[in-house]
Amino acid sequence: MESKEIILRTVTKLAIFIILAFAVFLFLAGHHNPGGGFIGGLTVASAIILLLLAFDIKAVKTGLPIDFKVLAFVGVLIAVTTGMGAMVFGASFLTQTFGHVHLPLFGETEFATAVLFDVGVAFAVLGTALSIIFTISGDIQRWKR
Amino acid sequence: MIEILLMWSLFAFSVSIAVFLYRAIKGPSAPDRIIAMDTIGVNLLAVMAILSVLLKTYAFFEVILLFGILSFVGTVAFAKFIEKGVLVDDDNGR
Known part of the structure; x- marks a missing residue:
């Protein structure tokens, strides 16, 4: 079918x-500059919204077979678990630390546990934003019929 | 010298944003409002770039890129809403 778009x-x-x-x-x-899990997740969500605008729900759902409500749940679980991980070592909840590791290709590299927390935040934001978008667009389709 | 020029260009962009804001509020038809909103976005990008030259900082570059992406997605969404009346198709039969 010839596309008009x-x-x-x-x-x-x-x-x-x-x-x-x-x-x-x-x-x-x-963790040093503007950025982080929240705005990273929102940028991925805007990319997928652009995909939804250009294509349709069916194409995006077959390309990304993820239940975004489950993704939001997994994100919150990861964030809370990394916060509890600090309590295992005797620090208070959500304490973050970092260390320097010598990698063969990158040289001296800094690893921070805040990145693990940011993974959870990014998943939660992405899942929440996209489940809102999918729910609203589905409702409009049903309402028009 | 260059700073005076940059200040004057900031003033010109502010006047332009004010005029487009009038068009976005008053605009007789919906496409007028959408083009006014898109151009306000582009002018805000220019204002941020000039500010980052004036303040001699790199901190606004991520903001400029992100604002460009969001403004593009918003304009595409408005244009599709005007053309089809539906933002997201369920299945367009491919």
């Missing part, structure tokens, strides 16, 4: 990769 679809196929790469950059810039 050929320009939008071509631009989307290119722009998705730029937006997702920028989302990863924002996520990893989290």
